[in-house]
Amino acid sequence: MFSLHFLSLLFFTILLSSGISALEAHYDTTNSPPTPKCGLPPAELDELVKKLNDERIEVAEKEQIANMHEIRYDPELEKLAASCAREGGSGCSSGGTSRGHPTQTGFAFCYTKTSIYVTLPDKTHEEKMIPTRFYVYGPNITKPEDKSIKGPPGSQCPNGKTESGLCKASWHVDPQPPVSAPMNVAQPTTEEPNHGAKVSYLISSFFLLILLVGTYSESDFKMGKPGSDCPNGVVPPETPNGACESNCGLCIGPEVPVKTTTARTIIQSKEVAAGNSIDADSAAPFVNLVLIFLFSLVMHFV
Structure with missing residues (x-):
């Protein structure tokens, strides 16, 4: 024992x-801290990427930028965006300056909440949290003008240009494994x-x-047949005819005098x-x- x-x-x-x-x-x-919501459903994300590339074409034609590259949603940049959004964007670099950076070929964004102060009718202030979309661009974080090459759009493309006139990104020439839909949609905590x-x-x-x-x-x-090892004997039947109605056949307990x-x-x-x-x-x-x-x-x- x-x-x-x-x-x-x-x-x-x-x-x-x-x-x-x-x-x-x-x-x-x-x-x-909760996991921030990032990205969009695939269909909405494709529409957003197309819109951004259309804007880049307009900027390239207006500013005569010869090396404006195409852009796509980058799941690797999403990790950085999530990290920054988790901290409210404080102390984090956005990884870019604008959507018109000529050599940036990827972007990502996550949602966070930013505090603002609202003036009330009694001239007091109230702090409110509003949802904010925090963007991250890459791979270059220099100013757009530092990488811009003047000239007709698509005339200075190291990897060739697309049908739209934008320069092909490196991932277009050497494609990476396709990004699955769940990576583009916000993941639950x-x-x-x-x-x-x-x-x-x-x-x-x-x-x-x-x-x-x-x-x-x-x-x-x-182990064994019931009633086969009873030091004090077995409980007898309760009726004269030998019928068992309750506990007969069980061992008599040691508490019996x-x-x-x-x-x-x-x-x-x-x-x-x-x-x-x-x-x-x-x-x-x-x-x-x-x-x-x-x-x-x-x-x-x-």
């Missing part, structure tokens, strides 16, 4: 550490899986299985020899294990 109690204590210690780890992970996740807690829970479950097997082997249950000291001694010796004695030490570990198992389930779903 000492070894069983020791294993129970060890199991409870491991389980407690697992629960603490799960609670810490849950606290860190729920208190982390999800909790990071707590792998440490799961491992601890599996280890705890393993110890629980060992303890359950050990408890069963040391319990009062015996015996008539003589000699008979009690014989019965107790039989119980010890058969390993069928009922005491607190045999039942307590099993009850403890049931409570610990319920506690483990609670910690697992935290």
Whole structure:
């Protein structure tokens, strides 16, 4: 019994550490900044990209920019935009200066909220949070005029030009794997899986299985035909015709009074020899294990 109690204590210690780890992970996740919404559904995003490229053609023709490149939505830049939007755009560079930068070939944007102060009729001010779309352009972050080459649109294109007259971007010449639709649509906020807690829970479950097997082997249950191993005898039928209506056929419990000291001694010796004695030490570990198992389930779903 000492070894069983020791294993129970060890199991409870491991389980407690697992629960603490799960609670810490849950606290860190729920208190982390929410994942910002980025991009648009594929159809709307395609329409936006076409609009931006049309604007770039107009700028190139108006300003006579010979190396104005085409642009597309870049999922890699979206990661930077999400990072900046998560912090409200403070301390982050937009990665560009305008939609008309000639050598920028990618962009991305995420939504954030910006605080503004509104003047009320009583001349007081109220702070409000308004949604803001935070853009990031790349790959160049220099001023447009530093990279502009004057001349007819499409006349200074290192990779050739498109049918629209814009210069082909490097990704057009050496295409990358296509971007799946979910990357262009805002991803819902999800909790990071707590792998440490799961491992601890599996280890705890393993110890629980060992303890359950050990408890069963040391319990009062015996395999065999009902009533075949009853030190105090079997409960007789309640009616003269031998019909069993309630608990007949079951073993008579040790709490039944015996008539003589000699008979009690014989019965107790039989119980010890058969390993069928009922005491607190045999039942307590099993009850403890049931409570610990319920506690483990609670910690697992935290």
